[in-house]
Amino acid sequence: xxxxxxxxxxxxxxxxxxxxxxxxxxxxxxxxxxxxxxxxxxxxxxxxxxxxxxxxxxxxxxxxxxxxxxxxxxxxxxxxxxxxxxxxxxxxxxxxxxxxxxxxxxxxxxxxxxxxxxxxxxxxxxxxxxxxxxxxxxxxxxxxxxxxxxxxxxxxxxxxxxxxxxxxxxxxxxxxxx
Ligand code: IMP
Numbered sequence: 768x769x770x771x772x773x774x775x776x777x778x779x780x781x782x783x784x785x786x787x788x789x790x791x792x793x794x795x796x797x798x799x800x801x802x803x804x805x806x807x808x809x810x811x812x813x814x815x816x817x818x819x820x821x822x823x824x825x826x827x828x829x830x831x832x833x834x835x836x837x838x839x840x841x842x843x844x845x846x847x848x849x850x851x852x853x854x855x856x857x858x859x860x861x862x863x864x865x866x867x868x869x870x871x872x873x874x875x876x877x878x879x880x881x882x883x884x885x886x887x888x889x890x891x892x893x894x895x896x897x898x899x900x901x902x903x904x905x906x907x908x909x910x911x912x913x914x915x916x917x918x919x920x921x922x923x924x925x926x927x928x929x930x931x932x933x934x935x936x937x938x939x940x941x942x943x944x945x
Contacts, residue, residue: 771941773930778923778941782916787898787926787940790915791819794896795826797913798866806830807864809896810856812881813837814935815870818927819898819915823868834858838877861889866913870927871899875909882909899923 769780798807806829811820813835824833836856865885872878878895885893896913903920922943924934934941 770944771924771934771937773924773933776930777944778930778934779944780939781921781923781942782940784926784938787915787938788822791822791898792826794913794915795823798823798896799827799829802829802831802864802866804829805864806832807866808858808860809833809866809868810860810885811835811868812870812877815927815929816868816898818935819870820868823896836881838881856885856888859888860885862891865890865893867893867895869895869897871901871923872897872909872911872914873901873904874906875904876907878909878911879907898926899928 925937
C-alpha cells in the first residue's frame with residue numbers, strides 16, 4: 768500500500784517497517800551500551816509509544832523495567848499547546864535512571880513538561896528516546912538523547928502514531944499529502 772486515506776486525508780508511504788526495525792535496533796544498541804550495569808526504568812508515553820516501546824524492549828539485553836504514563840496535547844494535525852496528564856506514574860522514581868520512550872518530539876512541549884515533572888521526583892537521571900524528532904518544529908530546548916529518525920515538518924501516521932485516533936495500526940510510516 769503506497770497510499771492510504773484516513774478521515775478523508777491522503778497519506779503516502781515514507782518509511783518502511785524494515786527501515787524502522789533497523790533504526791529501532793540501533794537505538795537499542797546505544798541504550799545497551801550506555802546503561803550496561805544499570806537498571807533503567809523505561810517510561811513509555813501512551814498512546815503513541817506502544818509499538819516503539821514494544822520493539823525497543825525486545826532488543827534490550829540489559830536489566831530494565833517498563834512503565835507507562837499518558838499525556839495528550841494533540842487534536843488533529845496542530846498542537847493545542849495544552850497538556851493533560853491522564854494516567855500518572857504510580858511507582859517511586861527516586862534514584863532511578865529514567866528513559867522516557869516517546870513516539871515523536873514535535874514542539875517539544877510534551878517532553879519539556881515530562882522532564883520537569885519527573886525532575887521533582889529526584890530521579891538519578893532522565894534521558895529521552897524518541898522514534899522521531901521534527902527539529903524545525905521545536906519551540907523549547909529539549910535534549911533527545913536517542914532518536915531513530917530526524918524528519919522534516921510533515922504530519923506522519925503509522926507504527927503507533929495516529930491522525931485523530933486512526934492509523935496507529937499501520938506497520939509502516941506514511942506522510943500526509945498536502
Ligand atoms: P509536542 O508536545 O508538540 O512535542 O507533541 C508531541 C506529541 O504530539 C506526540 O507524542 C504525538 O502524540 C503528537 N504528534 C506530533 N507530531 C505528530 C505527527 O506527525 N503525527 C502524529 N502525532 C504527532
